[in-house]
Amino acid sequence: MRPRLLVAADPSLPRQAPPGTEAIVVGAGVAGVSAATVLAERGVAVTLVEAAATLGGRLGAWPVTLPDGSEQVVEHGFHAFFRQYYTWRDVLRRIDPGLGFLRPVEGYPVISRRFPPEDLGGLPAAPPLNLLALFARSASLTLRDLAGADVALGTELLTFDRHRTTTLLDTMSAGDFLAGLRVSDRAREMLFEAFARSFFCDPQGLSAAELVAMFHFYFLANPEGIGFDAPRTDHLHAIWAPLAEYLRARGATIRTGCALRSLRPDGPGWALELGDGATLTSRHVVLALDPGALRDVAAASPELASVAPRLAGQAAALTTAPPFVVTRLWLGADVDASRAVFSAVSGEATLDSVTVYSRLEEPSARWARETGGCVLELHSYACTEPDGAADRMVAELAALWPETAGVAHVHRVDRSDATAPAFPPGSAGTRPGVRTDARGVRVAGDFVEAPLVCGLMERAAVTGVLAAADVLAEVGATGVDVYGVPQRGLLAGLPSRARHRAIGQRPL
Ligand SMILES: Cc1cc2nc3c(=O)[nH]c(=O)nc-3n(C[C@H](O)[C@H](O)[C@H](O)COP(=O)(O)OP(=O)(O)OC[C@H]3O[C@@H](n4cnc5c(N)ncnc54)[C@H](O)[C@@H]3O)c2cc1C
Missing domain, CATH: 3.50.50.60 (FAD/NAD(P)-binding domain)
Incomplete structure (x- = not known):
């Protein structure tokens, strides 16, 4: 594609x-x-x-001074620059035609206390190969996990058509849609809920039509695979x-x-x-x-x-949307060598992702080399109780990555804002x-x-x-060419009357 x-x-x-x-x-x-x-x-x-x-x-960033006198720039938060961001990348090519300032971020693990990690990175680009590969290697999605799944609702993911999907699913919450899918708890938590929260909304506060559209854009119709890059500095x-x-x-x-x-x-x-x-x-x-x-x-x-x-x-x-909370932590010791640069977190009350900045960007890497420590960033995307959220994220991280428990915080910057849109x-x-x-x-x-x-x-x-x-x-004057992913799902266009009827009858 x-x-x-x-x-x-x-x-x-x-x-x-x-x-x-x-x-x-x-x-x-x-x-x-x-x-x-x-x-x-x-x-x-x-x-x-x-x-x-x-x-x-x-996406902004500003300098902060650490207690040791060194200056570090902190961002509003780690951002994944997905490869199907054709227009944004085109703007960025004005300052770097080869986009050399971006580096690939390997893997896209979803981690949890309850289930083995799931890696959404490195899947083949084109559907249905991406779906088949996900099934083949997934710890969450096995045929048994899908045994009770609602085929009619599940098919909505593959039959995305903007107008039809909006008409059918906009009044339903993403939470009800996911519950209605009737996949196993593991598949729901590890694959869908973690994904839904990265749109800064609790699944009950997000339209199911928006969730399906985003699943289409980021995964099912993404010709570039689900891989992403991030700036080297x-x-x-x-x-x-x-x-x-x-x-x-x-x-x-x-x-x-x-x-x-x-x-x-x-x-x-x-x-x-x-x-x-x-x-x-x-x-x-x-x-x-x-x-x-x-x-x-x-x-x-x-x-x-x-x-x-x-x-x-x-x-x-x-x-x-509810506030997001971002905490940048300069720790006195490094985390385990096996930790991925970026991990989505599932099943925690507050923590939604953790990024090892000292394995991502050069200024943090330099600080870590010089001090023997590491730099982490913790995110909570839809945090209804921002007071104390940073402390809760630190505690939840310690349960997931025990090596962070009790390690000295050399410095910490917490911030919270409510500027993301709700859908x-x-x-x-x-x-x-x-x-x-x-x-x-x-x-x-x-x-x-x-x-x-x-x-x-x-x-x-x-x-x-x-x-x-x-x-x-x-x-x-003339406008601009805009490129995008295929606008309809792999199975869009299949006869759907029976499916509509089935979904319409469901008391959701
Ligand atoms: C923690 C975090 C992680 C994220 N991760 C990702 C990611 O991995 N991938 C991804 O694609 N996106 C991610 N996002 C979302 C991404 O940052 C936004 O989608 C994008 O930056 C929105 O850009 P914008 O220009 O629409 O809005 P904004 O960035 O909000 O820009 C609006 C601007 O208007 C200014 N402004 C407000 N009021 C006034 C006023 N009265 N007068 C003048 N100026 C004003 C604001 O200061 C701001 O600069 C993340 C966001 C956050 C917070």
């Missing part, structure tokens, strides 16, 4: 925007910087406005400093530490009121905020509701798309409806470049 061209630019139009075209992009995460990159390359005078002191949003030096330089070299103005408060119509364009008292005006605006921030800005912009009731209503309805049951069709009814305003981000199936960073990048393409379309 090859990446599919899903959105094609019109080659008959000029590449460059007419001289004098200006745009404001608000929010400098993956979505905003992707939009700004395309616009700046096409000759648009871009102003990028970011509330935080640093670029990157949820911290995100600040690997990604954000070079991208800022790239943008500035193309004339973009970057204003950090500067929050958008509200916006109002202003002649043919928009006036944006910033937290520092400044007002910026432009015909073209890309709002690339996290969902809670977009909701707040829309609520503080009373005129938006009268000129763009659909966008105002969609923004008001946006919900955020609750019944929410399909309620989120904004890239184009809005506010003429001249586009929306981008990992919660925005995209015309193709994609998730997380890739969804942010896809909606970002499509927002830029929409600005270019308005000024008569």
